[in-house]
Amino acid sequence: MKAAILDQAGKPLVIGEVDIAAPGPHEVLIRTAACGLCHSDLHFIDGAYPHAMPAIPGHEAAGVVISVGSEVRTVLPGDHVVTCLSAFCGHCEFCVTGRMALCLGGDTRRQKFGGARLTRGADKEVVNQMLNLSAFAEKMLVHEHACVSIDKDMPMDRAALLGCAVTTGAGAIFNACKLVPGETVAIIGCGGVGLAAINAARIAGAGQVIAVDPVPEKRELAKVLGATHVVDAMADDAAKQIIAISSGGVHHAIEAVGRQASADLAVAVLRRGGTATILGMMPLDCKVGLGAMDLLGGKKLQGAIMGMNHFPVDLPRLVDFYLRGLLDLDTLIAERITLDQINEGFDKMRAGTSARSVIIFDT
Structure with a gap:
């Protein structure tokens, strides 16, 4: 699949081919439909916040479920979903006291014995998954508790904004x-x-x-x-x-x-x-x-963090707000771009004069 890869902080993202693994027991493979450019990504791209390299940024996304792992119970192939970086385990102190956004999410990361989710090249170099998502790519492989099914009437470009900016x-x-x-x-x-x-x-x-x-x-x-x-x-x-x-x-x-x-x-x-x-x-x-x-x-x-969301409940409600005309997401989108235009999109973000740029993928 094609993805925007961060090889070195402070350098432009590189568009390249990356291999993505098959979903494990609690994982969901998603075809990315749209992904917003968020200032949080820029913190990592510019090096203000550290991260292992190479990595694929991107975390404000919506897409369609391609396939699911054997233990997945929350979504089905064909579902339209929004992803969320605050994946939750469901049983830690924070989750059981209603503070899901604070979950450290250890259970939501792929176990070492399962192999890397993302690799590239003949030598299978590991490409690090950023914020448990890596959405600047044609596909995402995430834990089932990092996505939620939404109404299929919701436009995907606007749905993507719910994954970070609007949820926060x-x-x-x-x-x-x-x-x-x-x-x-x-x-x-x-x-x-x-x-x-x-x-x-x-x-x-x-x-x-x-x-x-x-x-x-x-x-x-x-x-x-x-x-x-x-x-x-x-x-x-x-x-x-x-x-x-x-x-x-x-x-x-x-x-x-x-x-x-x-x-x-x-x-x-x-x-x-x-x-x-x-x-x-x-x-x-x-x-x-x-x-x-x-x-x-x-x-x-x-x-x-992330608006202290309860995203399996909050996101469908936000979708409903949009479909009922209460939540204005149309005004938030300044432009729709392709993955190849991602660096120009971040340059505009650095200028600070417009709202959201959203990448639209071929679906």
């Missing part, structure tokens, strides 16, 4: 923040994740949705998706503007960029008792904190 952004609103109708929320960063959080905040009935981003085009997109107010993140008085708009600070501030300054801004705009939720992949040496007066004011700070 909407999940932050619905699961991590548990936003109450009428509460105010500031979303800092209007990329795919931030825009999804804005859309979800509108669905949840937020009183005010304040979108904060330095790029005018993204602030305009935020208005389309439900922002009631927009603020230029680079304004010297950005925090004061947000506090003034929300009459003393917001109930929830969601950081969806992965930068120190945006995390600090999220903390700075909270009202007494408010919560800052960090979604972005921060540089590994970053630290975010609350001051003494913040603590005395009952303010809270939390992380929310």
Whole structure:
């Protein structure tokens, strides 16, 4: 199969041929239909986060099940599925206490005796699977708990966005923040994740949705998706503007960029008792904190990996929201590209002026 391979961090992805194994007992072989380009991939491609090389990135995908292993009970050949990087084992402490997104997923990785999932060349060089998925490829081989069946009426390019950006952004609103109708929320960063959080905040009935981003085009997109107010993140008085708009600070501030300054801004705009939720992949040496007066004011700070999702339940609901016209995924897609155009797509992401690029595979 054809795949985009990361041979060395800081270098462009290389399009090449890769061999994929047959599914083991709990594995699912999927023909990839669409895959979004996510900033999380860029962290690994540019070397900000380490990973074994060579590897195939990509984790925001949808496709059709080709075949399943002998023990698979959750999907069938022909099912349309969305994949999710927060694969869950189902029996660890985190899973049985309802925090599936925190599962370390040891059981979901292929055992050594089963051989590598991905190899290349005559010498069968191992190609590392990134985030348990490796979706920048014509096929994916994943654990059954890394995918979920969806309604076949759902368009695949929009379904792919549910695999990361929307699950993370909407999940932050619905699961991590548990936003109450009428509460105010500031979303800092209007990329795919931030825009999804804005859309979800509108669905949840937020009183005010304040979108904060330095790029005018993204602030305009935020208005389309439900922002009631927009603020230029680079304004010297950005925090004061947000506090003034929300009459003393917001109930929830969601950081969806992965930068120190945006995390600090999220903390700075909270009202007494408010919560800052960090979604972005921060540089590994970053630290975010609350001051003494913040603590005395009952303010809270939390992380929310993948929106603290329960994806076998959440994703079909998000599909239903889209099909009912509540969730706007069409606005999130800036362009549809081929696998061969992937490096150009990431160059556009580095420029930071548009929303999601989605790879469409021949199906």
